[in-house]
Amino acid sequence: MTEPLTDQLVDGIHRIPLPLPLDDLEVINAYAFESSKGLILVDPGWATADTERILTAALKHLGYGLPDVTTMIATHGHWDHYTQAIAIRSKFGGRVLLGAGEHHSIDSFGTLTGCYPRQVELLRAAGAPDLADIIDVMPYQEHEKNIDLGSPDEWLHDGDTLDLGDRTLTIHGMPGHTRGHVVIADPDVGIMITGDHILPRITPSIGFEREPEAVPLRSFLSSLRATLELPDALMLPAHGPVSPSVHARARELLAHHDERLTVIREFGASGRSPHEIAQALPWTRHDRRLEDLNPVHQMVAILEVDAHLTYDATLRSTATNSTTRS
Ligand SMILES: [Zn+2]
Numbered sequence: 001m002t003e004p005l006t007d008q009l010v011d012g013i014h015r016i017p018l019p020l021p022l023d024d025l026e027v028i029n030a031y032a033f034e035s036s037k038g039l040i041l042v043d044p045g046w047a048t049a050d051t052e053r054i055l056t057a058a059l060k061h062l063g064y065g066l067p068d069v070t071t072m073i074a075t076h077g078h079w080d081h082y083t084q085a086i087a088i089r090s091k092f093g094g095r096v097l098l099g100a101g102e103h104h105s106i107d108s109f110g111t112l113t114g115c116y117p118r119q120v121e122l123l124r125a126a127g128a129p130d131l132a133d134i135i136d137v138m139p140y141q142e143h144e145k146n147i148d149l150g151s152p153d154e155w156l157h158d159g160d161t162l163d164l165g166d167r168t169l170t171i172h173g174m175p176g177h178t179r180g181h182v183v184i185a186d187p188d189v190g191i192m193i194t195g196d197h198i199l200p201r202i203t204p205s206i207g208f209e210r211e212p213e214a215v216p217l218r219s220f221l222s223s224l225r226a227t228l229e230l231p232d233a234l235m236l237p238a239h240g241p242v243s244p245s246v247h248a249r250a251r252e253l254l255a256h257h258d259e260r261l262t263v264i265r266e267f268g269a270s271g272r273s274p275h276e277i278a279q280a281l282p283w284t285r286h287d288r289r290l291e292d293l294n295p296v297h298q299m300v301a302i303l304e305v306d307a308h309l310t311y312d313a314t315l316r317s318t319a320t321n322s323t324t325r326s
Contacts, residue, residue: 003027004017006058010186010191011189012033012035013033013189014031014062015029015031015236016029016030016032016055016059017029018051019048020045020046021046022080024297028043028080029236029242030043031236032059033164033186035164035166035167036164036165037070037163039064040071040073041071041073041088042072042073042075042184044072045083046143047079047083052084069088069092070094070095071094071096071097072085073096073098074098075193075194075196075197076196078196078209079149081195082098083147086150087148090148090150095152097162098154098156099171099178099180099182100157100173101173101180102155102179103155104209104213108210108211109149112211115135115139115140116299119303122303123135123275123299123303126302126305127276128273128298131275131295131299131302138295155180156171158171158172158182159173168186168188170187174195174197175220176197176206176219177195177205177207179207179209179211179212185230187231190231192234192236192246193236194246195237198224198227198249198250200237200240200241201285202239203253203256204253205300206307207303215310215311217257217308218311221254221257227247228251230246232246232247260308264308264312265312268312274302278290281305
């Protein structure tokens with residue numbers, strides 16, 4: 001990596017870029033808060049020896065070590081955000097906090113087998129049985145093996161505050177990317193850690209988790225609107241550069257989904273399946289065809305179309321009900 005070990009954003013708040021063992025996302029931004037109640041880490045990465053080595057070097061640069069970490073917050077349960085927190089806790093101690101809505105997916109590691117059990121069912125229903133067969137037997141990759149997914153020490157709820165002595169962090173529940181996603185604000189200094197809820201360069205996936213909710217896009221859009229109700233802040237995302245305005249990016253994402261919904265609604269009206277609609281749309285920032293994406297990305301694309309159609313159906317049923325009532 002050519003990035004610096006740490007990058008001070010505001011007095012006592014640092015960005016720590018950490019490597020990821022993934023093809024599509026190479027870096028996650030962890031954030032460290034120095035406080036009179038110890039060192040707090042947010043999203044400390046994917047549990048690998050590389051992450052631990054680079055995180056150790058970064059903390060040393062700030063004058064700390066991993067045993068100084070008292071609290072770790074994961075914005076959500078995806079492995080690039082959560083698993084290193086669990087690994088650090090086992091080795092050095094410290095408590096791990098995670099949004100309460102993540103318990104569905106964390107618990108399901110004990111009850112469901114396979115990498116993407118729910119997604120296989122959804123793909124079949126979305127008209128993609130062949131892809132569902134491929135995903136159904138997909139083995140865990142090397143970097144996904146032997147990962148400890150223990151439960152957090154505490155579940156976070158919307159409106160919780162974290163008293164760090166000289167600063168207070170506020171937790172806001174922002175479901176959509178996952179059911180229990182939280183963002184973390186320090187309103188006194190005007191920053192917000194947005195995790196994967198709002199990313200500067202990419203459109204976050206929606207409901208791509210082990211136990212997704214029924215209408216994840218509804219939650220995501222409502223969370224984006226809720227973000228606009230909070231004071232605007234410097235955006236500290238999990239991936240990509242720190243950006244000046246959370247609000248500006250939330251508005252862009254709302255506009256993107258509005259546009260996407262209109263297009264998908266038109267295709268849906270012609271009776272095409274989510275798979276067929278996904279085949280007709282361009283994907284990624286590079287406008288790739290669905291067939292040119294790897295199976296996991298094809299799955300995410302088809303399920304995104306499915307999420308838009310499901311959400312649109314709830315809008316239509318709400319409209320019908322209110323017409324019936326009036
Ligand atoms: Zn994520």
